[in-house]
Amino acid sequence: MRNGAMTLQSSAFSATAWGWRDLLGLCKLRVVVVMLVCALVGMALATPGIPPISNVVFGLIGIGLTSCGAAAFNHIVDRRLDALMSRTSHRPMASKRLPVSVGLTWAIILSGAGVGLLAWQVNTLTAVLTFASLIGYALIYTAFLKRATPQNIVIGGVAGAAPPLLGWTAITDQLGPEPLLLLLIIFAWTPPHFWALAIHKCDDYARAGIPMLPVTHGLAFTRLQVWLYGWLTVGVTLLPFVIGMSGELYLAGIALLNGRFMYWNWKVWRGHDPQAPMAAFWFSIRYLLGVFGVLLLDHYAAVMAW
Numbered sequence: 679m680r681n682g683a684m685t686l687q688s689s690a691f692s693a694t695a696w697g698w699r700d701l702l703g704l705c706k707l708r709v710v711v712v713m714l715v716c717a718l719v720g721m722a723l724a725t726p727g728i729p730p731i732s733n734v735v736f737g738l739i740g741i742g743l744t745s746c747g748a749a750a751f752n753h754i755v756d757r758r759l760d761a762l763m764s765r766t767s768h769r770p771m772a773s774k775r776l777p778v779s780v781g782l783t784w785a786i787i788l789s790g791a792g793v794g795l796l797a798w799q800v801n802t803l804t805a806v807l808t809f810a811s812l813i814g815y816a817l818i819y820t821a822f823l824k825r826a827t828p829q830n831i832v833i834g835g836v837a838g839a840a841p842p843l844l845g846w847t848a849i850t851d852q853l854g855p856e857p858l859l860l861l862l863i864i865f866a867w868t869p870p871h872f873w874a875l876a877i878h879k880c881d882d883y884a885r886a887g888i889p890m891l892p893v894t895h896g897l898a899f900t901r902l903q904v905w906l907y908g909w910l911t912v913g914v915t916l917l918p919f920v921i922g923m924s925g926e927l928y929l930a931g932i933a934l935l936n937g938r939f940m941y942w943n944w945k946v947w948r949g950h951d952p953q954a955p956m957a958a959f960w961f962s963i964r965y966l967l968g969v970f971g972v973l974l975l976d977h978y979a980a981v982m983a984w
């Protein structure tokens with residue numbers, strides 16, 4: 679009886695008790711950090727010298743806050759779906775630890791502060807494009823595409839791929855082929871990144887009724903798509919060298935990275951190793967950081983040699 683009362687008491691407590699940790703939990707901080715690294719590289723590549731420090735600082739804070747806001751909206755919109763999946767059921771909104779009104783206020787504050795800061799301290803173009811990425815991810819991808827089509831992450835991937843382009847416009851206030859190419863690298867990388875995870879979590883997505891590719895088209899087809907989009911990513915990563923944006927150091931770096939990336943994508947495609955999809959997923963993150971890392975190294979090596 680006493681135990682029962684305590685359980686009742688503690689479950690009533692956990693239904694209402696929330697804290698900063700939950701608010702931060704809505705921000706997908708680790709994803710946002712990688713996005714900011716890509717944005718920073720976009721900023722660095724936009725100019726031969728050191729980019730203006732205030733654009734860098736306010737640009738990163740603005741893009742970061744808006745991305746956190748977009749992630750918070752995603753948690754709110756997806757709370758019922760997230761509650762059905764083992765990977766996401768513990769999340770603050772899915773577990774009902776955090777009231778919707780609090781989450782919504784937090785998402786609005788983060789997004790408003792981010793876009794506002796960009797418009798005020800950086801430039802209107804970056805503010806508009808960052809706002810478009812927010813709508814693309816939080817509304818178009820999360821509320822519509824995710825529930826509607828297995829191509830959800832391919833189309834929605836444009837929003838997630840935007841950070842290096844946003845970084846570029848934060849410095850130059852204009853678009854061009856180079857920032858679009860940086861966006862294209864992340865765009866092509868998103869399917870191997872996500873479908874590797876989705877293969878592993880296929881049962882979760884099926885239970886929640888989300889039409890991810892392995893659920894609608896099966897594991898073998900998805901494995902093939904990881905392999906093919908992997909090659910597309912390899913092709914796109916060669917383009918900075920082809921158009922003269924990056925040099926031999928970059929080429930050598932991506933040769934190594936692409937070799938390892940395609941090794942894991944090949945293991946996924948073959949389907950013999952049950953550990954391969956998650957290994958490929960985790961490597962995809964190191965790979966993206968590696969590609970943007972060598973873009974940066976190559977850029978400053980060229981600047982110093984000049």
Ligand code: HEM
Pocket residue numbers: 708709712713716765831834835836838839864868871872875963966
């Ligand atoms: C539509 C595009 C994308 C989809 C559908 C997607 C999907 C996912 C999913 C489902 C996870 C697992 C998250 C978790 O278990 O909490 C994840 C993790 C991750 N993603 Fe993506 N992703 C996308 C784009 C990106 C982009 C653009 C980046 C970075 C530039 C990125 C970086 C990461 C990182 C760093 C993690 C690991 C997070 C952690 O350690 O908890 N993703 N992604």
Ligand SMILES: CC(C)=CCC/C(C)=C/CC/C(C)=C/COP(=O)(O)OP(=O)(O)O
Pocket residue numbers: 706709710713741744745746748749752756766808809811812815820837838840841
């Ligand atoms: C302004 C700007 C650059 C916005 C981009 C915002 C952003 C944080 C994009 C992240 C992409 C991502 C992790 C998608 C997974 O969503 P999911 O709902 O499929 O994954 P989940 O099931 O883990 O929530």
